[in-house]
Amino acid sequence: MNKKKTSFLNFRKNWPLHLMLLPGIILVIIFKYVPLGGITIAFKDFYPRKGIFGSPWVGLDNFEYMFLLPDTMRIMWNTLKIALLKILINFPVPILIAILLNEIKSKWFKKSVQTIIYLPYFISWVILAGMILDIFSLEGIINQVLGMIGMDPVFFMGDNKPFLGMLIGTDVWKNFGYGTVIYLAAITGIDESLYESARIDGAGRLKQTLYITIPSIAPIVMLMMILNLGNVLNAGFEQIFTLYSPRVYESADIIDTFVYRISLVDANYALGTAVGLLKSVVSFLLIVTSYKLANKYSDYTIF
Amino acid sequence: MQKKISLFTVINTVFLASLALLCLLPIIHIVAISFSDQAAVSANQIGLIPKGFTLASYKMVAKRGAFWTAFGISVKRVIFGVLINTVITVLMAYPLSKSEKEFPARKLYVWILIFVMIFDGGLVPNYLLVNKLGLFDTIWALVLPTAVPIYNIILTMNFMKQLPSTIEEAAMVDGAGYFARFIHLIVPLSKPVIATITLFSFVGHWNSWFDGKIYNNQTSNYPLQTYLQNIISSSDMTNAAEAMENALSNVKTLQAAQLALTLLPILLIYPFLQKYFVKGITVGAVKG
Numbered sequence: 001m002n003k004k005k006t007s008f009l010n011f012r013k014n015w016p017l018h019l020m021l022l023p024g025i026i027l028v029i030i031f032k033y034v035p036l037g038g039i040t041i042a043f044k045d046f047y048p049r050k051g052i053f054g055s056p057w058v059g060l061d062n063f064e065y066m067f068l069l070p071d072t073m074r075i076m077w078n079t080l081k082i083a084l085l086k087i088l089i090n091f092p093v094p095i096l097i098a099i100l101l102n103e104i105k106s107k108w109f110k111k112s113v114q115t116i117i118y119l120p121y122f123i124s125w126v127i128l129a130g131m132i133l134d135i136f137s138l139e140g141i142i143n144q145v146l147g148m149i150g151m152d153p154v155f156f157m158g159d160n161k162p163f164l165g166m167l168i169g170t171d172v173w174k175n176f177g178y179g180t181v182i183y184l185a186a187i188t189g190i191d192e193s194l195y196e197s198a199r200i201d202g203a204g205r206l207k208q209t210l211y212i213t214i215p216s217i218a219p220i221v222m223l224m225m226i227l228n229l230g231n232v233l234n235a236g237f238e239q240i241f242t243l244y245s246p247r248v249y250e251s252a253d254i255i256d257t258f259v260y261r262i263s264l265v266d267a268n269y270a271l272g273t274a275v276g277l278l279k280s281v282v283s284f285l286l287i288v289t290s291y292k293l294a295n296k297y298s299d300y301t302i303f
Numbered sequence: 304m305q306k307k308i309s310l311f312t313v314i315n316t317v318f319l320a321s322l323a324l325l326c327l328l329p330i331i332h333i334v335a336i337s338f339s340d341q342a343a344v345s346a347n348q349i350g351l352i353p354k355g356f357t358l359a360s361y362k363m364v365a366k367r368g369a370f371w372t373a374f375g376i377s378v379k380r381v382i383f384g385v386l387i388n389t390v391i392t393v394l395m396a397y398p399l400s401k402s403e404k405e406f407p408a409r410k411l412y413v414w415i416l417i418f419v420m421i422f423d424g425g426l427v428p429n430y431l432l433v434n435k436l437g438l439f440d441t442i443w444a445l446v447l448p449t450a451v452p453i454y455n456i457i458l459t460m461n462f463m464k465q466l467p468s469t470i471e472e473a474a475m476v477d478g479a480g481y482f483a484r485f486i487h488l489i490v491p492l493s494k495p496v497i498a499t500i501t502l503f504s505f506v507g508h509w510n511s512w513f514d515g516k517i518y519n520n521q522t523s524n525y526p527l528q529t530y531l532q533n534i535i536s537s538s539d540m541t542n543a544a545e546a547m548e549n550a551l552s553n554v555k556t557l558q559a560a561q562l563a564l565t566l567l568p569i570l571l572i573y574p575f576l577q578k579y580f581v582k583g584i585t586v587g588a589v590k591g
Contacts, residue, residue, distance in 0.1 A: 008407050016481035017398035017406050024395040024451045025415060031432070031448045032419040038428025052431075097322070100315055109316070115577050116323040119330075122569055122576065124510035126532045130562045131329040133535065134336075134555070139347050141332065177326065181581055205311070230421075238513065242532060256426075263427045264517060276425030287421040302420070303399065303413045303457060 042274040048267075062274035071258065072275075079254040082235035085168050087228050093172055094179025095221060099209055101180065102187045114184065118177030125174075129242035132170055133157055157243065160251035167243070167252060171236060182224075183217060190216045223298045230287035233279050255279050330566070337361070337559035344556050360553065360560040370561060372523060373530035376442070377509060380526055384446045384508040389501050391451055393493070396459035397485050420453050426517075433518050444518035445511070445526065452507070455500040462496035463489060499579040502572060509568055527565055534558060 011018065037052070042062055044055040066072055097117070104110045120128070136142050136156035143153040156162045194212050203211065237256035244252045255275060263272025294300035331351045336344055340355025348354055364370055395412075403409050429448065438444040466489070474484050490497070515529030522533065535558070 008411075010407055014406055014408065016485075017401065018408065020394045020398050020481075020485070021412055024391045024456075025412065027391070027447065027450045028415060028419060030436075031429075031450070032424070035424035035428035035432045036422075038431055039424060041427060041431075048431075097319075100319060103312070103315055104319065105312075109319075113319050113323045117326050118577070118580070119573065120326055122506050122510075122573065123566060124512065124528055126510075126512050126528045126535065127562050127566050128329075130531065130535045130558060131333050134559075135329060135332060141347070141350060144347060173326070185581065241513075242535070259426055264430065269427050269431070273425060273427040276427060280423050280425055284422045291421075302417060303460070 039273065039277055041270055042277045044270060046270040046273075048269065058270075062270050063278070066271060066274055066278075071253070074250070075253050075255055075258045078252060079233055079235045079256075082164070082167060082240075082252070082254060083232050085164075086171050086236065087231060089168055090172055090175060090179070091225065091228070093176045095183050095217070097176060097180045098183035098187055099213060101184060102213070103205065114177075114181065116177075118181055120174045121178040123174070125238040125242045128170065128174065129239075132166070132243065136166065158245065158247045160248055163244075163248040164251050167236070167240065170243075171239060174239075179224075183220070186217045186220045187213060219298055223294055223300055226290050226294045226297065227300075229290035229293070230283065232286055233283050333559050334563050336556060337563045339556065341553050341556050344559075360556040361564075363553070363557055364560045364564065369523070369530065370527075370564075373525050373527040374564075376515075376524065377527040379442055380445045380511075381505060381508045383442060384449070385501060385504045387446060387450050388452050388455065388504040388508075389497065392455045392459050392500055392504075393490065393497060395451070395456050396463055397489055399456065400460045400463035416451075416453050416456070430517055438518065440519050440521055440524045445508075445514055448514065449507070449511075452500070452504060455503060459493065459496050459500055462493055466492055495579065498575075502576050502579060505572060506569065506576070531561060531565055534561070 009018070041052060041055075043057055043059060044052070045058045045061070046052070046055045101110055101113060104113075134140055138153055138155060138158075142156070146153060154162050156166050190213065194216075195208055198208050198212055233255065235254040235256070237254070237260075240252055240254055240257055241260070244257065256279075259272050259276045259279075262268045262275070291300070291302065328351065332349070335351055335353045336349050337360055338353035338356055338358070339349050340357050341359070343349060343354040398406060399409060399412060401409060433439065433444050433448060438447065470488055470492070471484050474488055479487070510528060512526070512528035512532045515524075515526040516532065519525055519529070522530070525533065
């Protein structure tokens with residue numbers, strides 16, 4: 001090594017490491033990099049019979065057509081609206097619950113609550129949709145309870161207004177346990193001596209929370225918030241797809257569901273690729289920005 | 304210092320207990336329906352306790368060939384998928400846990416992986432590729448495109464980085480190469496993180512349904528979750544007329560039983576999951 005600078009690939013010494021990476025890298029190239037070539041479809045008048053290479057180039061026609069469609073503005077707006085509302089509401093809930101859970105003295109109770117609240121995180125949207133569509137249907141148990149207290153039934157899954165609330169509510173319900181676990185771990189890691197000295201100074205629980213707990217977890221909170229930036233165009237495809245119906249397209253049709261329908265149902269591959277590409281590019285820029293910010297403010301690195 | 308139980312503690316305890324309950328009620332409700340008499344279900348009489356307890360819907364599911372075909376495909380995809388995911392993850396995490404000084408090409412591999420993490424070709428290009436490779440209606444369409452789970456690799460790599468370097472150094476003095484150290488030292492020491500990623504991958508494969516929907520032309524090749532999604536979306540509860548019709552048949556109890564059975568494997572591994580889960584996500588999410 002002192003004879004010559006180590007070469008970049010350094011096969012002589014590092015060959016076993018290269019070999020271990022090889023199978024995974026081959027799979028990534030086939031299944032992640034090769035499809036990138038398919039992006040050209042967005043700039044073509046694509047016919048599956050002619051193939052990608054045989055189909056003629058049309059420049060930006062597909063993108064022009066996309067913006068002429070009356071649906072486009074609506075799905076963009078729906079995507080942003082749903083994603084931002086989810087981020088906004090999903091954000092404080094787990095922090096609050098983690099703080100409240102931390103106040104519990106009984107270890108058994110704390111552990112049990114924690115175990116139960118992150119169970120929904122592991123249940124698929126298909127199963128949850130099966131439950132939700134039943135529970136919130138017109139004859140479902142929720143409407144029965146509403147009936148008992150003299151309220152009119154609400155068409156939760158079929159009217160645009162309540163449906164938006166359902167999307168946000170069920171998403172928070174599914175995911176808040178996961179966030180709570182992260183924040184609770186951070187709170188548990190706070191140095192106990194900080195609390196002790198605060199108690200000696202006569203700080204009550206509220207003051208301890210405000211002046212020790214919250215500032216201590218602020219860096220993680222900040223990091224989570226920054227990383228969320230990459231999700232601004234992810235309104236939650238699996239959830240919406242399993243819950244929605246044409247009745248609520250107006251409020252809940254998002255980029256991903258739209259792309260699915262135009263490409264795989266209507267077989268308009270070129271338009272589907274174009275809309276998908278637009279989303280990928282904007283998401284890419286957002287994620288790169290979020291990583292840069294996270295790296296700057298919290299020394300966060302992915303690898 | 305004596306302390307009485309404060310009002311805050313009482314309210315807080317009640318609040319958190321109801322929150323936990325809120326997470327369980329939908330599951331209990333669906334299980335209650337699955338064990339209930341069809342007439343009681345049609346009359347919407349089921350809350351959290353089965354009415355007219357019966358195993359009829361489960362007996363009916365037992366005789367449903369389509370359900371068990373889909374179940375079998377899900378089991379198959381979990382076995383192949385988890386095995387491939389885990390082997391690839393461990394194999395890739397080890398070289399990536401090395402420093403750039405020891406393994407200069409690490410940088411190149413890291414960028415290859417980061418790029419696909421943040422830029423996605425989109426639905427259509429992926430769909431056309433899987434079609435072109437002739438993987439439609441095979442188990443490989445469900446296993447190969449997700450064979451390299453990058454988040455799990457990061458998690459495992461971070462774990463391996465934390466292992467004291469003296470262990471490997473000692474073995475190096477004895478002349479052990481990378482493979483020997485990997486197999487005899489690193490893999491055994493990484494058991495906790497391997498357990499974590501195996502469970503994650505299990506849940507991921509068991510719960511996936513969208514790939515099963517788009518990469519299969521024959522519904523008989525659907526994995527369980529895709530099969531269920533198909534049933535749920537075709538028994539559309541937002542359609543009042545159809546809901547009426549469903550109420551008169553056994554659609555609801557049958558669907559509840561199938562939902563419960565699909566959820567069962569997740570509930571069975573949940574004790575293990577939650578044992579490793581906290582450690583897993585905190586290493587990955589907080590430490591970065």
